[in-house]
Amino acid sequence: MRAILTIVGIVLLVGGLWVVFGHASYTQTDTLVQLGSAKLTATHDKAIPQWMGISGIVVGALLALGGLMSKR
Template identity: 65%
Template sequence: MRLILIIVGLVPLVAGIWVVAGSGTYHDTETIVKLGSTALKATQDKAIPQWLGISGIVVGAILVLGGFMGWFKRK
């Protein structure tokens, strides 16, 4: 159970670091003009917000630390 908590915590921790480092982007497609069945679309790369990366780091760190604290605190 503790090992699962550590592994699950590493996922948002690493993803949060990736976003804060500036590598996190996603594609956004907008329809500019639509005339009948023809449409003109524009696709832009947008950055994932920094607050989302920071919250991922915080949540991931709490889960990983919780897993390690449980690991060392054996009855």
């Protein structure tokens, strides 16, 4: 159990750092006009919010420390 907590904590910590330092984004595609089978779309790159990265760092650090400090 403590190995799982540690691994999940480290993954969340690394993911949170990746988001905070600005390398995380996702692509959103919107349909602007559709006429029959033809459609006009627009693609936007959006950044993942900063608060999600910070919360990932905090939760990941707590899980990793909980896994390392466990007495079993």
